[in-house]
Amino acid sequence: MRFFQFAGILGCTTAAFISIAPIQVEAATFKVTSGVTSIDRDHEDILKSIGLNLTGSNNTVAPIPSNYLVGFNIDSATNFTFSDEGGFTPLSGTIEHTGTVTFNDNITVGDFSIGFVPGRTVKDASGFVLRDTYSLNTILFDLSIPEPVAFDGENLTIPDVKLLVSPEFANILQKPDLTGLFAGTARIDAQVVAVPEPDSVLAVLAAGAALLATRFYKIKCT
Numbered sequence: 001m002r003f004f005q006f007a008g009i010l011g012c013t014t015a016a017f018i019s020i021a022p023i024q025v026e027a028a029t030f031k032v033t034s035g036v037t038s039i040d041r042d043h044e045d046i047l048k049s050i051g052l053n054l055t056g057s058n059n060t061v062a063p064i065p066s067n068y069l070v071g072f073n074i075d076s077a078t079n080f081t082f083s084d085e086g087g088f089t090p091l092s093g094t095i096e097h098t099g100t101v102t103f104n105d106n107i108t109v110g111d112f113s114i115g116f117v118p119g120r121t122v123k124d125a126s127g128f129v130l131r132d133t134y135s136l137n138t139i140l141f142d143l144s145i146p147e148p149v150a151f152d153g154e155n156l157t158i159p160d161v162k163l164l165v166s167p168e169f170a171n172i173l174q175k176p177d178l179t180g181l182f183a184g185t186a187r188i189d190a191q192v193v194a195v196p197e198p199d200s201v202l203a204v205l206a207a208g209a210a211l212l213a214t215r216f217y218k219i220k221c222t
Helices: 003-020 042-049 167-172 198-221
Strands: 029-039 054-058 070-074 081-083 089-092 095-098 100-103 107-110 113-116 125-131 139-144 155-165 182-195
Touching: 029 095, 029 155, 042 182, 139 167
Parallel strands: none
Antiparallel strands: 029 070, 029 081, 029 182, 054 100, 070 095, 081 089, 095 113, 100 107, 113 125, 125 139, 139 155, 155 182
16 A cells, blocks of 8 residues: 555544544633613612602613513623523623612612622622612622523523612611611623633634545545
């Protein structure tokens, strides 16, 4: 057997191996792009009990589900990313919103930002907070560890997140004993897109090159 014939057989064998070699699936990264964050109706009643009466809203949307109190659009400035490892693992960034609510005709808060702040010590808090960026520019609520999330690769639902009055908000209200008070629940319904990672891009390119090589060798082998 001549060398070039041996090389041809070896090439065909290699191409066949490449075509059937399994590709390892790693955890993917996703970015929130749009959606709605909704506050339940109990939130209004609880705030009334501490002297905060909802007297207006602006640029809000229909909540999800419809029996909730109010919804806030997730804004395009959102850069929150997470991994599907373990179902849902937050990575970085914030979820930005549009819309405001007014209490007692003189306190307007909104354009909320949800993000992680290390070192939060409020009991039962997750480290994620809901911050007002409209007027007070402070953390209003610490968020509890969320219930199991639902994620299908395109839609992310985080239900029953408890809102706990932050020490900052309690001090603004001049009622520091309210710190940690359960003030209702929130729900996030978001649309997401996959974020290509450098390694995955290289893997796609490598797979494409392998496919082309397979076709080339099949032509030569025939």
